[in-house]
Amino acid sequence: MKFESAIRGLVMGDSLSTQNATHRLALLSERRVRRFNILQAFATENKHTTVPEPYVHGFSPKYLYPRPSDDVEWFIWSRDVALSKSEFSEKWQEMATLRGTLRIRVSVASALQNISKGMRAPSCGHDNPHYFDNSAMFRALGIFSAMPRDINRLKELIKEDATHTNSEDGVWCAVAIGVLAASIDAGTPTSEAIDIAIDELPQDSWSRREVLRALALSKSESMLKERVMLLEEKFVDRIYPYPYAAPETLGLLISHLQHKEDPYLMFTSSFLHRRNTDSIPGLIGYFLGLQHGDSWMPQTFRTEKVFLDGVSIPDLKGRSIFSE
Structure with missing residues (x-):
């Protein structure tokens, strides 16, 4: 039951993220997407502070209702691969042939471009300017949900998957978040589980430095609202254009999990990290579901059959998130 609650927490965070409607806009016609982009450019060119939000105009509003998006789909994809005992190398080769139909992280x-050229892991993940992003962290949790008890095999599979798209910090953080989930699931106190996860980050690595810095900044700040602002001002990166760096993501997640809070309050406060809302609410929702079940969630996300x-x-269109 707690695994279903964890997945529902991920679904809730992914569905309510600021970027969710932008991702889902792609379900409409290309003409509608172009029109939205034109309105965005119009606002920029004319120095307007009135900027458009994703809209349907002629399509059903249901297209933009809060529903799961890319992070949940890749979670399910990796869980499926692990459950089927398939080789991740074969599945990534298949995904490379589907590149024209996919909407994916950079x-x-x-x-996938590297794989299409004949490169294989770990080279295809290493020769990647975005090797350090957090995409493999969501897939790591999907793998964990498929096989939570065998920690050594879990780490092997996470590395096998992550090295196709990432390298170094992107891989290390994926392994760390998988180990964090496995430790918490096994009943390890959260503080100890965090230490175990940090041990997966190599000494002197960017990941370890960032996570330890986030923990040091936030450890003594028990008030959630103050902790959020502290992290926003002294930790969150605003130099890199894409807010998906794995070390930053793991640092923010662990900084909040180290404190005991009302789960719904912690979840809703994660949206105050506005630059990071495409990732943090979903990850925090997953771990809060793993720790607390689903009683803190609105009924819609507790009971709804999600496809x-x-x-x-x-x-994956039409796929139930709970079918195996």
């Missing part, structure tokens, strides 16, 4: 796009819409992986 790191995954670069990796995927193929936002990122069209072949």
Whole structure:
């Protein structure tokens, strides 16, 4: 039951993220997407502070209802691969042949391009300018949900998958978040589980430095609202254009998990990390579901049968998130 709660927490965070509607806009016609982009450019060119939000105009509003998007779909994809005992190398080769139909993170796009050229892991993940992004972290949790008890095999599979799209920090953080989930699931106190996860980050690595810096900044700040602002001002990166760096993502996640909070309050406060809302609410939702079940979630997300819409992986359209 707690695994279903964890997945529902991920679904809730992914569905309510700021970027969700933008991702889901791709389900409409290309003409509608172009029109939205034109309105965005119009606002920029004319120095307007009135900027458009994703809209349907002629399509059903249901297209933009809060429903799962790319992160949940890749979670399900990796869980399926692990459950089927397939080789990740074979599945990534298949995904490379489907590149024209996929809507994906830039790191995954670069990796698939490398695979199409004949490169294999770990080279296809290493020769990638976005090797350090957090895309493999969501897939790591999918792998964990498929095989939570065998920690050594879990780490092997996470590395096998992650090295196709990432390298170094992107891989290390994926392994760390998988180990964090496995430790918490096994009943390890959260503080100890965090230490175990950090041990997966090599000494002197960017990942370890960032996570330890985030923990040091936030450890003594027990008030959630103050902790969020502290991390926003002194930790969150605003130099890199894409807010998906794995070390930053893991640092923010662990900084909040180290404190005991009302789960719904912690979940809703994660949206105050506005630059990171495409990732943090979903990850925090997953771990809060793993720790606390689903009693803190709104009824819609506790009971609704959730089906995927193929936002990122069209072949998953219509798939129930709880079917195996």
